[in-house]
Each structure stands twice: as C-alpha cells, then as structure tokens.
Amino acid sequence: MPTNPAALLILALLFTRPITPGIAADGRTNGLPATPALDYPGGIPSGRVAGNAFAGNRLDLPPGGNGRTRYEKRGKPSADRLKQENAVLLQSIRDQEAALKKSGRINYFLTAGLAIAAGLVVFLSQRHYGRQRVNRLLMTNQTIQHQNEALRATNERLEKSEQHxxxxxxxxxxxxxxxxxxxxxxxxxxxxxxxxxxxxxxxxxxxxxxxxxxxxxxxxxxxxxxxxxxxxxxxxxTGTIEYAPQPLNLSEIVAGNLNLMHVAAQKKDIRLQADPNGTLPVYADQNMLNLVLRNLISNAIKFTPSGGSVVVGASDQDGYVEVSVRDSGIGMSPSTLEHLFRLDTYHTTSGTNAEKGNGLGLILCKEFVEKNGGILRVESTEGQGTTFRFTVPVAGA
CATH class of the missing domain: 1.10.287.130 (Signal transduction histidine kinase, dimerisation/phosphotransfer (DHp) domain)
Structure with missing residues (x-):
C-alpha cells in the first residue's frame, strides 16, 4: 500500500470516479468495471454495468439485480426504443448512486479523498516551508561566514598594528x-x-x-x-632615504671600501684581503651597498686582535652574488648572536682595543640588504672568528 500522499490521492480519484457507461458511435454501450472499493459489507455487490450490444428490439433485464444489464439485439432498434434503453441505463446508474448514498459510501470516499488531498496540501506546504527554512539557514550561514571573514581580517589588521x-x-x-x-x-x-x-x-x-x-x-x-x-x-x-638601484661592479665597490679601512687596519696590524671568486655585476643601490660593506669591515677590524686578518669574498649563488666578510677575531657567544639585529634590547661588546659599539650599524646593514632584495646572516664561534654573509641580486637576472 503506497504511503506517499500524492499516490494516495491518485488512487482515491481512480476508485471514486462515476460509473458511467460510454455510448459508442455504432450504438454499443461499453461497460465500465465497477469500483472494487465499493465491495463493502452492507452495500451492493460489485460487477459490471455493461451491455455487449443491443440484441434487438427488446430489452432483457437480468432478474435478481446481479449487477449486470444485458441488451440483446433482436433487430434494428427504433428511435423510441433507443430512448427507452438510454432511460433504463440512466435509471440503473441513478439506482446504484442512490444505493451508494444510502450506504454512506460516497460520503466515505469523498471524506477520504478530501483527507488525502488535505494531507497532500499539508505535505506540500511543509515541504515548501522546509525549503524556505533551509534557504534561510543557508543565507544565515553565509552571513556568518562573511562576518567571520571580516572579523578575521580585522584581527589580522590589529595584529599588524600591534606589531607596528x-x-x-x-x-x-x-x-x-x-x-x-x-x-x-x-x-x-x-x-x-x-x-x-x-x-x-x-x-x-x-x-x-x-x-x-x-x-x-x-x-x-x-x-x-x-x-x-x-x-x-x-x-x-621614516622612508625618506633614497633608493636608486643600478648595475654595479662589485670588485670595484669592495676595493674602494677596503682602501677606506686601510688606515684603521694598519693601526692594529690587521691584513685586509679581497678574494672575489666572481666578477658578475650586481644590481643594488650604491650608497646602501657601500654602507653595508663599511660597517661589516669596520666591525671585523674592531673585533680582530693585532696580527689578524679580514677577508672579503664573493661567489655566484643562482641569480645572486653572496658577499662574505670573514675575520679571525674573537668571535661571538650564543647570547651575543641572539641579540644581533634586535631593537628591543641594548647589547654592546667592546672591541679588542676597547672600541665601543652600539649595534646600530648592523641593524642598518640588515635593513639595507633587505631593501636591495638580499638576506644578511652571520656565523660565529667564540674565539674562532666571525663571518657575515649577505646576498645581492645579479644585474640583469
């Protein structure tokens, strides 16, 4: 038995249709099957209201009301006879309808059909309401997602503001x-x-x-x-410093800065040496590159004892030139390395001749190297010297 309301309504309409015989063009009356659902106790029996044909000029009605009316043809019927036969058929239908009304079955089927129709309407209404509710939930969820994205963006801006x-x-x-x-x-x-x-x-x-x-x-x-x-x-x-990158000859830049530091190195009997492995032109701001080299060479001289050496080298590194400033000085402890390039702590170390420093030069070096698209890093072991390395883009790379 189907439980879908739509299927129930269709079945109700099928089984409660009027029992009406059709009159064909040839004068035949096609019998329609009686409704099986009418076969309830206390009602008329099911059967067929039918006639195979008009058998002749007389109309035979079956005795006992066995549910079948047969017309037997005895010749060509006249117009009056056809009227009489149609009247008999209509009367038979009215009698069955009266019997159904008397037994209450028509009311039963009408009530059942209306109940099923009402159930279908409720079902469709609930389905429509459910769809509306789902749509509202989807819209609410989308709104919440937009609000979460906006909140996330706000939090990111706040974090950036806090860091700044x-x-x-x-x-x-x-x-x-x-x-x-x-x-x-x-x-x-x-x-x-x-x-x-x-x-x-x-x-x-x-x-x-x-x-x-x-x-x-x-x-x-x-x-x-x-x-x-x-x-x-x-x-x-404040962002007011001029940044003007251009192709530069690294060997000439290194040689010029070593000449500037020659007097300071000579006072401490420190040997300065250039060891560039490549002569590729670099692309950088000349003033910034000079400041980085001067600060790194000056630091190397400051923390190298008399008789030591400072070597400036360069090597190609896949689109970059890596410049190194290596000294044979006193090196740095892990705690000193940890505080390099940091603004939030004040850490200073005296040189081998009690030279003073504040760390500001290294901070500038890091900023200027990064401004030119490179990276500055340091390697040091206490008592064994220090090596600073930074990269500069190759011109035309």
Whole structure:
C-alpha cells in the first residue's frame, strides 16, 4: 500500500470516479468495471454495468439485480426504443448512486479523498516551508561566514598594528638608549679633555698634548660616525632615504671600501684581503651597498686582535652574488648572536682595543640588504672568528 500522499490521492480519484457507461458511435454501450472499493459489507455487490450490444428490439433485464444489464439485439432498434434503453441505463446508474448514498459510501470516499488531498496540501506546504527554512539557514550561514571573514581580517589588521606599535616603541627605546649611552660617552670624554687643557695646558709636555689630541680626535670621530648612523637610521625609519638601484661592479665597490679601512687596519696590524671568486655585476643601490660593506669591515677590524686578518669574498649563488666578510677575531657567544639585529634590547661588546659599539650599524646593514632584495646572516664561534654573509641580486637576472 503506497504511503506517499500524492499516490494516495491518485488512487482515491481512480476508485471514486462515476460509473458511467460510454455510448459508442455504432450504438454499443461499453461497460465500465465497477469500483472494487465499493465491495463493502452492507452495500451492493460489485460487477459490471455493461451491455455487449443491443440484441434487438427488446430489452432483457437480468432478474435478481446481479449487477449486470444485458441488451440483446433482436433487430434494428427504433428511435423510441433507443430512448427507452438510454432511460433504463440512466435509471440503473441513478439506482446504484442512490444505493451508494444510502450506504454512506460516497460520503466515505469523498471524506477520504478530501483527507488525502488535505494531507497532500499539508505535505506540500511543509515541504515548501522546509525549503524556505533551509534557504534561510543557508543565507544565515553565509552571513556568518562573511562576518567571520571580516572579523578575521580585522584581527589580522590589529595584529599588524600591534606589531607596528611594538616596533615603533622598540625604535624609540633604541634611540633613547643610543643617546644616553653612546652619545653621552664621547661627549663626556671630549668635554673632560678640553677642561683639562683649559686649566693645565702649561703643565703638559708636547708628547702628552699629542696624546690628548689623539684621544680627542678618536672621540670626535666616534661621535660623528654615530651621528651619521643615527641620521641614516632615522631616514630609513621614516622612508625618506633614497633608493636608486643600478648595475654595479662589485670588485670595484669592495676595493674602494677596503682602501677606506686601510688606515684603521694598519693601526692594529690587521691584513685586509679581497678574494672575489666572481666578477658578475650586481644590481643594488650604491650608497646602501657601500654602507653595508663599511660597517661589516669596520666591525671585523674592531673585533680582530693585532696580527689578524679580514677577508672579503664573493661567489655566484643562482641569480645572486653572496658577499662574505670573514675575520679571525674573537668571535661571538650564543647570547651575543641572539641579540644581533634586535631593537628591543641594548647589547654592546667592546672591541679588542676597547672600541665601543652600539649595534646600530648592523641593524642598518640588515635593513639595507633587505631593501636591495638580499638576506644578511652571520656565523660565529667564540674565539674562532666571525663571518657575515649577505646576498645581492645579479644585474640583469
């Protein structure tokens, strides 16, 4: 038995149709099968309201109401006879309809059909409501997804803002630490020397005055170097420093910076050496590349004892040139390596001749190397020297 409401409605319509014989063009009346669903106790029996043909001029009605009406042809019927036969058929149908009404079966089937139709309407309504609800849920889910994406984007912006704020605060702290430690030291030394000379200039021999002048010159030079780095750093932080990359001859750049550092290396009896393995032109900003090389070579000299060596080399690295500055100096401890290139901590190490440093030069080196599309890294073992390596794009790569 089907349970689908649509199928039930179709069955109800099939089994409750009127029992109406058809009159064919040849005068035959085709019997229709009686509704099997009418075969209930207390009702008329099922059967056929049919006639094989008009058998003649007389109409034979079966006795006992066995459910079949037969017309037997005895000749060609007249118009009056046809009217009489049609009236008999219609009366038979009316009698069966009256019997159905009397037994309550028509009401039963109408009620059942209406119930099934109502069930179908409810089913279709619930189905329509269900679809609407699913659509609303899908729209709600889509809205929630959009809100989550917007919230995620907002969180990312907040995280970036927080990182930028932390970086800004670290820059500010680094700036003040440099002013308090590195600027104050050279200025105090310079002020002290000048006060001594002002008060007791006649008490010193020419040799002592020479020594004072030498120390004063060193303090002024350190102060100028620090101020230069501070100015460059401030320009890099504000984005006002000019970036103008161009093809450069690396060998000439290295040779020029080694010549600038020759006097400082000679004072400590340190041998400077260029060992470039390749002569490929590089693509970089000349001022930034010079600053990186000067700072790295200066650091190597600062932390290399007398009699040591500093070697600047270069090698091709798949579209890049890797430049290395290797020294035979005192090296760095793991804790010192950890604090390199960091703005949020103040860490300084004295050179082999008590040279002072603030780490700002290395921070500038890292920023300028990355600005030119390269990477700066360091390898060091305490007591065995240090090697800084950075990459520069090959011109035309």
């Amino acid at each position: 704020l932390l970086q800004t605060n670290a820059t500010k702290d680094k700036f003040f630490s440099i002013i308090s430690h590195d600027l104050k030291g050279p200025l105090n030394s310079l002020t002290g020397f000048l006060q001594i000379l002002d008060i007791q200039v006649d008490a010193f021999s020419p040799e002592e005055l020479k020594a004072f002048a030498k120390d004063t010159n060193k303090s002024v030079k350190n102060l100028l170097d620090l101020l230069d780095n501070l100015l460059l750093w401030s320009r890099s932080q």
